[in-house]
Every structure is written in structure tokens, then in C-alpha cells.
Amino acid sequence: MSTTHLRSIAELGREGIVEVLRVTDSMVEVSGREIPKVPALRGRTVVSLFYEDSTRTRLSFETAAKRLSADTMTFSVGSSSVKKGESLRDTVLTIEAMGIDAVVVRHSSSGVPWQLSQWLRPGVSVINAGDGWHEHPTQALLDAYTISKEHKAGTLEGLRVAIVGDIKHSRVARSDVACFTMLGAEVTLVAPPTLLPPSLEGWPVRVSHDLDEVLHDLDVCYLLRMQNERMSEALVPSMREYTSLYGLTARRADRLGEGCIVMHPGPMNRGVEIAPEVADLPNAVITQQVANGVAVRMAVLFHLLAGEVADA
């Protein structure tokens, strides 16, 4: 087994991505069974450590772990010693002392999964469930899996993908760019300059400030959530203006290329980055993304932890 952690897409690498997506097929099959459970991770303990609220992602990971027969623990920050001022390091070492095999961590600060992996004993896997603006690798994996299943091409190789919206603050965008381009897709970032990272040097992407210019030529139109607070930071003048320039309105949706699918990591702001009726079109695969989340996370847990079981 080559990888201990999944902190970033780059850490997994193209080979790892392909492997996880291959295993995901089996996990989809497991999830479809009458009793959707296999003993692959029996005796393994997976802790979810969420410093930032995300019921959806946490439940998706916990469901995945349970379907593989792992024991799960939830460390919920709201009801914990963290509120009493316990440091990140002390919290993690306390959890480790209980005997665990993996930590699924979400934190509003970029880099926390790296810090955790410095403090934990070797052999405990750190799985990044979203760190600050940085990465959200399992989201990218489920996105890639969804594209490969929902787009008629059946692969990302050569597909034209636009990621639209607040790239600057988006961990989904950073992971998606890395994952999609490793799998051969051509990615265009579409956003006003204020919502792009200050530097895109080294990013294998094209940039556009004009959604209308790229629409007709797309295989995947990926919309990011637009947050209200961006206005107070003077990044956009108003939500109305944002929607008029970068929202996927019904009129724009009509102009999407033949076979183009529409994606969103959720939760959606209907009426802002995506028109309510567009989210419900047949080529919008947003619920499929959520559905694939569990299987992809099963594959990730299996990929990182099952080797150890075999060795034990």
C-alpha cells in the first residue's frame, strides 16, 4: 500500500485516483444489495473530527465506514472539550489514545490535516474532509466518478469542464482542478478576477471572465456555491449582478453544448449561481453526486485501510 493519508488529490496521484474510482464500482454494487454491508474493515475504527459543521459530508463518511463494518466514532466539536480551550494537538492525541485507524477531519483552516498527520503515530490515516480554502479530495473523487458515469463519454479524458464561481475560497475547486486534469480533462475557470486565486501560476487551467463565451463548448458545467459574505468583502457588487454575469440561468442552460451535464457540490443557492428550474433539468446530476458520495468514500476507506487489515 503506497498511501497512508488522503490529504490532497496530488497525494493520491493519477494511479490512486483510477484505483479508487475502479473500487467505487464495487462499492456501488455493495450499496445496492439488500444488506449493504461487507466485513472489509471489521475491527478498524474510524473517527470523524469535524471542526466545521457539515452534516452531509460527515454522514456520508460514517455511512461509508459502517457499510465496510468499521467502528465509527464522532467527535463533535460543539459538545466537546475544544469548547473548553483544548488544543488541536491535545484533542487528536486524546482520540488516538483510544486506539484508532483513521481520522476524517474537516476544519475551517487550511492545512489542519497536515498538522494532524505530524502528531499522530504512523499508521493512523488522515482523511481530509475539507480544509479551509484548500482541498476536499473526496468531493473531487465523487465528482470525477459522477462525470464518468453520467457523461456519455464514460471518461474524463478530453472533456471540456468549466468550473464557475468563487474559485478563490473553494476547496472543491482546488481538488477538482487537480483531479479532473490528472484524468485528462481540460478545465476552464470562469469567475470575476476578485473570485480567482491571486496567482494561477502552475495551474493547468484556462481562465475566462465570460460565461456566455464558454457555454456552448462544454461537456461539464460545474457551479460553485456563492456566499453572501463575498459582497461585504467587496468581491462582487451584488448577488443580482453576480447572477446576471455568472449564474446558470434558464436561458444560459438552453445554450449548453449537446450532452453537457450540470454539477454542483451543494448546498445550492437556487436563484443565485443556478436557476431553480435548471437544477431540476435531466442533465443536472447534482443528486447523483450526493448518491455517489457514499460509494466513493467507501472506496477511499478501503484503499487506505484494507491493506493494513490484510497485513495484520
Added chain:
Amino acid sequence: MLEELLLRGGIVVDRDGTRAADVLVRDGAVAAIEPDMSAPNARILECDGCWIGPGFVDLHSHLRQPGQEEAETIETGSRAGALGGYTTLLAMPNTTPAIDSAAVVREVQALGASALCAIEVAGAITVGRQGDRLAPMAEMAALGVRLFTDDGSGIQDNRLMRRALEYAGPLGVTLAQHCEDEALAAGGSMHEGEVSSRLGIPGQPAEAEELMVMRDIALARLTGSPVHFQHLSTAGSVAMVRAAKAAGLPITCEATTHHFTLTDACCEGYDPHFKVNPPLRPADDVAAVKKGLQDGTIDAVATDHAPHTPDTKELPFDQAPPGMLGLETAMALTLGELDLVGDPVKLFALLSWNPAAILGLPRRDRLGVGMRADLCVVDPTVGWIVDPRKLASRSRNTPYAGRRLTGRVRHTVLRGEPVVVDAAATR
């Protein structure tokens, strides 16, 4: 009564160059500088192969007293300083409470009286370092404060900074600036650029520093009062200072060791030990700072020694406090990174007599009989590895853990007292 000291067998360094000579110290002062002296009653400090020069002066030490004694005290900080070859430290005023009144100045001076370095005190320019109204600079100057700064933040208000410079003029003191436009830097935990974009860490652009450098050069021109720029870190800042000096404006500046030895790429592992303000910059800026030090645009090397307790450096990167230790590593880094093994005069200029001049201390660029025996003996060849556990500072937040350095301070003499002998503090 202090014992006599004989610093034997070294190479004396001052602005006139180098010469093989022994240095005899008596009653806290230099008594003789001659080759092959014999002093039967003196304690001998062997200096073979070493440079003997005036003690170093740090323009930028955070000694954390009063208020944050868990991170550093004047005693522990001055011990770190002495081990680094420093005989004078300028204590920054961002303490709790801030050094913004005669009473706090007196307290710090009293704490410094028994320290292992001479402790000079920097006063705050504004009350509580809040940037709203002027602190009583004249009262503090009367106690010997020669440099004022709100370090930790820059003075944002243009008019207030103008008034501060005008008011300070007749006091014969220097105002020093931490250059950072807070609106532009807001939320930034590292340098804004390629690395921060990739890491998803909020950045602060070089321009946040440069705008204030630009403004203060303009205000120095307007008021005629001297301005000292603290910890300059960008190519743009260095270029502006070079031009301002060429135009004859009363500008001086310092650079820290970390700004010419580390780049923003160090932040890639999200280790808060590399978080500092101003932030570590890309290689082009590092090269410009080095060039500025070499060509004299940057007058002095400073440490910005900023102790923080270990638990605070275990916070997430964006929540951890900025700052790193520097006193015990500055000399070796300056020697190595600026390639000064063949130019000890430059080394001592940057670490000793240039900062002393900025601080208005008695000249120390010529070693002569009668001057106060604040001396530092450098062995330029010995190698050592930085081990955070072995540092004298109360904190452990060095960014150089495990780094192999060449050159070490062998002895430090403060007012005739050997406070460091063979790289160990004597008290």
C-alpha cells in the same frame, strides 16, 4: 571588582579592517589592544582562529516583559542574545501593557539592569499602540528612549504619522515603522502569491508593506525627521529605500535573518513555525534583500526575535501568532547566507556598529583603549546543528530546527564581564 580579562590569540575586527592582536579588558573597559600580550593576573579567554569585535546590537527583540513571561523574560531573552553575540538588545514595546509611558519604561529598564545584555527600550509612538493619539514621547526620551515604534502594527493614519514625526524632531529620537497597510493585508497569514494560492491560505500582498514604505518616505521628506524601516522584506521596499537614500532623505532600515534565508515555500507543510509578519517572501524578494544588505541599502541585520509558547504554534496556520526566534542563529545565518567568511568587517558592520549608530549609541566601529568592553568573539569555522531544545530562549519556535550552520559565537563580554565563554552562558 571585575577580574581582568585577556582575549588571546584572535583577530581584531573593526571598520579599519582586521589585525592579529590580543585584547586586555580591565574595569569594564578595553585597556590594551596589542599582539602577544602577557597579563599574569588576567583570566584568559582563548580566541585562536576567532574574530574579536564590538558586541552585536539587535534593533528588534521581543522580550515579552511585562505581560507574556510564559514566552520569554528579559533574563532568558538576554541569555539567548548573549549566546548570539549581542551585548545590546532593543526591547520592542508591544508588551502587556505596552511600553507607552515613563512608568513602563522604568519597569523594563529595572528588569534589564541585571540582564546578560544591555537592554535598551523602544517606546510606543501611540498610546497602547492603538494608533489614535501620541504617547508621551518626550517623557520617555528623558529616560533614555531613543527609538519609538508601534511595532506589531504600523501607524495607519497618515496625519497622525506626520504629527508624530514633526513632534519627534526636536527630541533627537528616531521613529521606526512596521510597514503594513492593514486594510490591504487584512486576514493574510502568509505572502500572497503562487504558494498561498495553491495552499489556500489567505495572503497579504507585498504592496501592503510597500505602500507604507512609500508613504513614510514622503513623510520623511515633508517633515525632515528620520524614519527607520523595520524588517523590510520585499524587492519593492528595498528599491524605494535605495532611491530615497540617494535623494538624501534621512532613511535607515533593517532586514531580519529570516527574510534573507527562508522563502514562502517554507509554508508548504502548514507549519506555523514559518508564519511571521511581514511574511516570508518568494525567492526574488529574498535576493533583493540580500543585495540590499550587500550594497549598503539595508543598514543592519535585525532578528525580530519573537518568542511564542509551543501551544500557540500548534494552532492551525491561520490562527497561530506570527513570529520566530532569532537571537541565537542570526550571526551564523548572516555569515553563511551573505557569504561573509572573507569579510568580517561587513559582518560586524551589519550586526554591531550600524545598528548601534541607528540607535544613537556611542560609536563602536573602532576598537580602542577606553571604550566600554562590550565585545563578541566569533569562531567562523565551527559547525553546529540548531536544536530547539538547547536554545536559551524560554520558547522553542525557531524555524531552523535541524539546520546545520557554520560559525558560532564563542565568547561574549558585557561591560567587562564574560557572560558567554566557549559558547556557554556563565549565568
